[in-house]
Amino acid sequence: MNSFIKCLAAIAPLIVFSSAAIGQPVVLKFASFESPQAPFTAKVFAAWAEDVTKDSNGALKVEMFTGGTLGRNPLQQFKLVQDGIADLVWMVPGYTPGRFDDTEIVELPAIVNNSLEGSMVLTRMAARNELVGFADLKLVFLGNVPPVNIHGKFPIRTLADLKGKRMRVGSSVGAKMAESLGAVPVIIGAPATTEAIAKGVVDGTFAEWIFIRAFKIEEVVSSHLVLPLGGTAVMVPMLKSRYDSLPPAARAVIDRHSGEAFVKRFAAVADIAQTEIPAEVAQRGKNTVITADAATRAAFATATKPVADEWRQAKPRNERVYQTFTAELARVRAGK
Numbered sequence: 001m002n003s004f005i006k007c008l009a010a011i012a013p014l015i016v017f018s019s020a021a022i023g024q025p026v027v028l029k030f031a032s033f034e035s036p037q038a039p040f041t042a043k044v045f046a047a048w049a050e051d052v053t054k055d056s057n058g059a060l061k062v063e064m065f066t067g068g069t070l071g072r073n074p075l076q077q078f079k080l081v082q083d084g085i086a087d088l089v090w091m092v093p094g095y096t097p098g099r100f101d102d103t104e105i106v107e108l109p110a111i112v113n114n115s116l117e118g119s120m121v122l123t124r125m126a127a128r129n130e131l132v133g134f135a136d137l138k139l140v141f142l143g144n145v146p147p148v149n150i151h152g153k154f155p156i157r158t159l160a161d162l163k164g165k166r167m168r169v170g171s172s173v174g175a176k177m178a179e180s181l182g183a184v185p186v187i188i189g190a191p192a193t194t195e196a197i198a199k200g201v202v203d204g205t206f207a208e209w210i211f212i213r214a215f216k217i218e219e220v221v222s223s224h225l226v227l228p229l230g231g232t233a234v235m236v237p238m239l240k241s242r243y244d245s246l247p248p249a250a251r252a253v254i255d256r257h258s259g260e261a262f263v264k265r266f267a268a269v270a271d272i273a274q275t276e277i278p279a280e281v282a283q284r285g286k287n288t289v290i291t292a293d294a295a296t297r298a299a300f301a302t303a304t305k306p307v308a309d310e311w312r313q314a315k316p317r318n319e320r321v322y323q324t325f326t327a328e329l330a331r332v333r334a335g336k
Contacts, residue, residue, distance in 0.1 A: 025053075025061040026250050030236075031086035033074045033191065036066040038214035043269045045090060045236070052257050059249040062088075074189045078237075087242055088140060092190075093133070093233045094171040100133040101315075103233035105325045106144040107173040108311055109304035112231050112329070114274070116267035119143025121328045122233065123263050130324055132317075138243035140254065141236040141262040145208045146274045147228035148174075151217060152204025153197065156225040157290060159299045168193050168205035170232060176307050177230055178206065181300070194220055208232070209277040210270060218281050226278055227292035227300055236262070 030049055034041040041064075049062035071080045077091035093100035094107070103122065105111065112118035122142050125131050134142075150156050154165065163182040169175050175185035186202050190211065196202050198220045205217065206229065212218055243251060282289040292300070312319050 023058070025056070025058050026246055028060060028062045028087040028238075029070065029085075030062055030064050030088040030090075031068075031070040031077065031080055032064065032066045032090040033068040033072060033077060034066065034090070034214055036064070038066075039210045039269060039273060040090065040214070040266075041066050044266050048257060048262065048265060052253055055256065056250060056253040059247060060253060068191075072191070074191060081237060081239055084239075084242075088236055088238050090236055091234070092170065093235055094173075095189075097172070100131075100233070102131040102133070102317070102321050103142075103144075103235075104171070104173050104311065105321055106233050107171060107177075107230040108308040109177055109230045110301055111308070111325075112144060112147060113228065114267070115144055115146045115231070115270035116263065117329060117332045118231055119263040119267055120260065120332045121325055123259055124328055125324060127259065131321075134237075136240050138238040138240045138254075138258075139235060140238060140258045141266060142233070143235070143263050143266055144231035144233050145210065146270055147231045148206040148208050148211075149227055149229070149278075150204065150206060150225040151212060151221045152223050153221050154203055154223060155288070156204075156223045158296060159303060165203040166201070168196060168202045168207075170206075173230065173307070173311065174206060174232075176310070177304055180304050180307050182303075190215065193217060197221060208270075208274065210273045212281075213273070213277050218287055222287055224278060224281065224287060224289045225292055225296075226289065227297060229300070229304065 030045060032041045032045055036042060046064050049064050052062050053060055065086065070086050071077065074092065075095045077089045078096050080086040081089050093103045106118045106122065122131070122144065126134055126139055126142050152165065155161060159181060165183045166186050167178050167183040168188045169178050169185045170187065170190065175187060178185035188196050188202065193205055194215045194217050197204065197217065204221055207217065243254065278289050281287050312322050
């Protein structure tokens with residue numbers, strides 16, 4: 001199998017140029033482990049694929065492969081690109097530990113307020129080669145989902161309610177945050193979260209609201225505390241070698257729809273969902289949705305502050321990443 005994959009990778013550029021030479025569009029496979037109805041896949045990725053295909057004037061055709069048809073495990077999405085099974089993937093950098101560690105900055109509590117500002121900062125830092133792990137990649141999109149809230153099968157109103165509860169998290173930083181709040185972290189891949197809660201493997205999850213909607217988690221929990229904590233870095237990469245092999249017209253259209261243009265597209269869906277979805281859940285009357293008051297927010301901020309402090313000191317470069325990120329964040333918030 002490995003020999004077959006290497007062979008395909010070797011002849012891919014020839015296939016690209018042959019297709020271009022005879023006027024056929026280059027086909028790019030875009031993989032998403034989410035269902036085709038999931039908000040990000042339906043409203044962002046599928047729409048992006050259509051727009052790029054149309055804008056290319058026949059140079060490109062981006063085909064969506066949703067529901068994990070090219071690979072279901074969210075922890076293995078990056079490997080799909082590395083092995084040439086997909087050309088683009090929707091993935092979480094944190095699921096590839098040790099490679100994209102700088103992106104953990106957006107997971108720290110009380111750093112970013114929404115998807116737009118954090119995603120702009122990450123995108124600009126990546127463009128300036130200020131983040132590790134991306135040298136061999138063409139970043140179509142790099143950003144973060146909005147800060148997570150707290151969702152559980154138990155009443156959640158205060159910090160004390162989390163003590164001893166088993167909470168699903170998606171990364172090591174998320175695990176440290178859960179521990180700082182008195183919870184017991186359990187790292188579980190996104191698609192397995194709903195079943196884990198339903199079967200009592202965990203008592204709840206830290207997640208943003210599109211995650212809740214995409215995996216129908218509101219059906220297996222009863223309580224939600226709207227309290228912005230850390231975000232989660234996400235991205236859509238291509239191998240740079242694959243991108244470089246494309247005809248100039250194809251590369252140009254990808255460039256026009258990548259970077260900050262993709263950030264704006266993504267954040268428009270992500271950030272509005274943070275108010276729309278909890279309002280819909282509350283209106284149904286089955287679940288309790290509580291917005292944390294100032295005192296509760298202060299208590300959580302005090303409890304989680306050591307997580308950010310520890311991260312800044314964990315590696316020599318972390319403090320530099322933190323300072324660069326927060327400086328650029330101030331510029332983004334100022335409209336620059």
